[in-house]
Amino acid sequence: MLPDVLKGDFRAIARLITAVENESAQADAWLRELFPHTGHAFTLGVTGAPGSGKSTLVDRLTAEYRRRGDKVAVIAVDPSSPFSGGAILGDRIRMQSHSLDPGTFIRSMATRGNLGGLARTTADVVTVLDAAGFDLVIIETVGVGQDEVDVARTAEATLVLLVPGMGDDIQAMKAGIMEIADVFVINKSDHPGADRVEVELSALLTLSNRADGWKPAVVRTVATTGEGVAACIDAVEAFRKFQESSPARQARRIQVQKERLLELVRSRVARQLLGRPQGAELLERLAERVAARELDPYTAADELLALGRDGPGE
Amino acid sequence: MLPDVLKGDFRAIARLITAVENESAQADAWLRELFPHTGHAFTLGVTGAPGSGKSTLVDRLTAEYRRRGDKVAVIAVDPSSPFSGGAILGDRIRMQSHSLDPGTFIRSMATRGNLGGLARTTADVVTVLDAAGFDLVIIETVGVGQDEVDVARTAEATLVLLVPGMGDDIQAMKAGIMEIADVFVINKSDHPGADRVEVELSALLTLSNRADGWKPAVVRTVATTGEGVAACIDAVEAFRKFQESSPARQARRIQVQKERLLELVRSRVARQLLGRPQGAELLERLAERVAARELDPYTAADELLALGRDGPGE
Numbered sequence: 156m157l158p159d160v161l162k163g164d165f166r167a168i169a170r171l172i173t174a175v176e177n178e179s180a181q182a183d184a185w186l187r188e189l190f191p192h193t194g195h196a197f198t199l200g201v202t203g204a205p206g207s208g209k210s211t212l213v214d215r216l217t218a219e220y221r222r223r224g225d226k227v228a229v230i231a232v233d234p235s236s237p238f239s240g241g242a243i244l245g246d247r248i249r250m251q252s253h254s255l256d257p258g259t260f261i262r263s264m265a266t267r268g269n270l271g272g273l274a275r276t277t278a279d280v281v282t283v284l285d286a287a288g289f290d291l292v293i294i295e296t297v298g299v300g301q302d303e304v305d306v307a308r309t310a311e312a313t314l315v316l317l318v319p320g321m322g323d324d325i326q327a328m329k330a331g332i333m334e335i336a337d338v339f340v341i342n343k344s345d346h347p348g349a350d351r352v353e354v355e356l357s358a359l360l361t362l363s364n365r366a367d368g369w370k371p372a373v374v375r376t377v378a379t380t381g382e383g384v385a386a387c388i389d390a391v392e393a394f395r396k397f398q399e400s401s402p403a404r405q406a407r408r409i410q411v412q413k414e415r416l417l418e419l420v421r422s423r424v425a426r427q428l429l430g431r432p433q434g435a436e437l438l439e440r441l442a443e444r445v446a447a448r449e450l451d452p453y454t455a456a457d458e459l460l461a462l463g464r465d466g467p468g469e
Numbered sequence: 470m471l472p473d474v475l476k477g478d479f480r481a482i483a484r485l486i487t488a489v490e491n492e493s494a495q496a497d498a499w500l501r502e503l504f505p506h507t508g509h510a511f512t513l514g515v516t517g518a519p520g521s522g523k524s525t526l527v528d529r530l531t532a533e534y535r536r537r538g539d540k541v542a543v544i545a546v547d548p549s550s551p552f553s554g555g556a557i558l559g560d561r562i563r564m565q566s567h568s569l570d571p572g573t574f575i576r577s578m579a580t581r582g583n584l585g586g587l588a589r590t591t592a593d594v595v596t597v598l599d600a601a602g603f604d605l606v607i608i609e610t611v612g613v614g615q616d617e618v619d620v621a622r623t624a625e626a627t628l629v630l631l632v633p634g635m636g637d638d639i640q641a642m643k644a645g646i647m648e649i650a651d652v653f654v655i656n657k658s659d660h661p662g663a664d665r666v667e668v669e670l671s672a673l674l675t676l677s678n679r680a681d682g683w684k685p686a687v688v689r690t691v692a693t694t695g696e697g698v699a700a701c702i703d704a705v706e707a708f709r710k711f712q713e714s715s716p717a718r719q720a721r722r723i724q725v726q727k728e729r730l731l732e733l734v735r736s737r738v739a740r741q742l743l744g745r746p747q748g749a750e751l752l753e754r755l756a757e758r759v760a761a762r763e764l765d766p767y768t769a770a771d772e773l774l775a776l777g778r779d780g781p782g783e
Binding site: 183186187190191193194278405408409410411412413415416417419420421422423424425428429438439441442443445446448451452453454455456457459460463 | 743
């Protein structure tokens with residue numbers, strides 16, 4: 156399978172991603188082999204509230220990057236929640252318009268695995284797509300949950316979508332937004348209220364004080380018509396260029412890898428534990444005792460950890 | 470501090486919760502001591518999209534349960550996301566109306582800790598509140614992210630809020646919604662479209678096939694006026710009664726504890742690793758090497774795990 160993945164074969168890529176999502180032990184070995192072939196792809200996070208037009212914008216960005224000659228992969232992280240909004244099904248169907256294009260790969264991730272966070276799974280899927288030769292990997296998330304924000308944070312550049320009518324809310328979202336947005340996109344900018352969002356956002360940005368010194372760009376788009384999409388890409392590329400010469404970039408990369416390693420350690424410990432017959436059995440027995448209140452969960456967790464420490468794992 | 474927590478002293482409770490959120494090693498010992506004093510509180514999850522009126526409903530439910538004589542604690546899980554909506558600040562301020570009432574404790578959790586999931590932290594905070602003598606702990610989440618859905622799932626009963634105008638989306642949210650809702654609340658039911666939501670929801674519920682045999686109730690409310698709030702509580706109480714006689718309840722409890730134990734194991738491993746001088750140093754060095762692409766993250770994670778296996782930990 157790996158040679159086919161490296162050649163960019165879509166079927167092989169899809170199968171490997173499924174193995175990664177299922178957290179098979181074999182997937183680890185494959186990811187390890189692929190890693191030396193990575194480092195080429197640029198990762199772009201796109202995040203925004205439900206209804207902000209994320210998927211339409213991602214669709215447009217994909218088309219424009221394709222026109223410029225890039226191979227593009229899209230990972231659409233749809234939370235498995237009841238509230239992800241009605242647009243997803245329709246949008247995913249629309250994205251199929253790219254599905255006959257051998258330079259565009261689209262994958263929805265409905266949920267994280269049982270044993271680890273969404274950020275870890277997404278990072279592993281990026282490893283696969285990077286090795287498969289994609290120039291750009293777009294990670295689309297609904298930026299409403301903590302998990303999804305974590306995912307956006309792992310991308311090298313992040314677009315945050317706003318829409319008119321959010322004016323009142325901008326003050327409330329200061330903290331989180333400043334931290335993750337490299338480029339702000341005011342989508343649906345033909346709707347009334349676009350000017351107001353821009354004014355409030357600009358006021359907020361004068362307070363921006365990022366460690367790397369970047370001043371987030373603000374771009375207006377109408378994703379449904381494609382207006383502003385080229386300007387949006389220009390802003391991303393400007394940030395990319397800025398980053399290349401920024402000493403803060405290295406620090407950010409190391410931080411991202413630290414979080415990734417911790418997440419890998421966490422999910423492996425759980426997998427190794429469940430991978431042994433005594434592990435799964437002990438977990439079941441301890442959970443029963445905790446549910447019956449015969450044992451507190453903190454002591455039970457220590458017992459599980461002690462088992463994990465005894466042996467070599469898988 | 471613990472005797473004061475057991476007496477229900479608000480300051481002591483708040484301080485202990487802060488220690489739990491900060492994941493101090495000391496907090497574990499305290500939680501262990503508190504555990505034998507738990508088992509009394511009932512946990513109610515309330516979840517819904519931003520703008521569905523969750524906080525207003527929680528406010529009304531709190532007032533009504535108080536009127537019935539229960540001591541109530543509210544854990545409001547606000548994702549630290551930019552998109553949590555503008556209502557949170559205002560609502561939290563409004564909830565302060567209860568803040569002079571010694572029978573109502575309100576705590577916002579802005580974010581999960583660095584080392585573990587929101588579900589684990591929330592479960593630990595419930596342990597504190599349960600030991601402190603609250604009869605009801607309401608866990609309010611914005612049900613949009615995976616993490617937040619996980620939190621809702623740990624409650625003994627879960628209310629899911631819908632609002633008119635979501636009609637089109639109900640089909641799309643089948644899977645997730647069926648799984649977590651014990652009671653559906655159609656809030657803002659004085660708005661046009663309430664009938665349609667109810668009809669579509671009822672149609673969907675005929676397909677419901679829960680393991681425990683419960684048929685989720687549907688209640689209409691106008692949280693701003695308090696209409697339907699008593700009926701909402703009646704529905705929760707009916708489910709509670711149903712549960713008590715249900716053989717599936719025990720299986721669900723054990724499952725919740727299994728997930729909790731795994732999550733505890735995961736966060737402890739990370740904490741023990743970082744708690745040792747060599748651990749934090751090794752993580753830093755490995756992250757640098759992975760960022761420089763000299764080493765793959767999977768091998769790096771194995772090195773970290775090997776260190777964790779060597780010693781007795783904290």
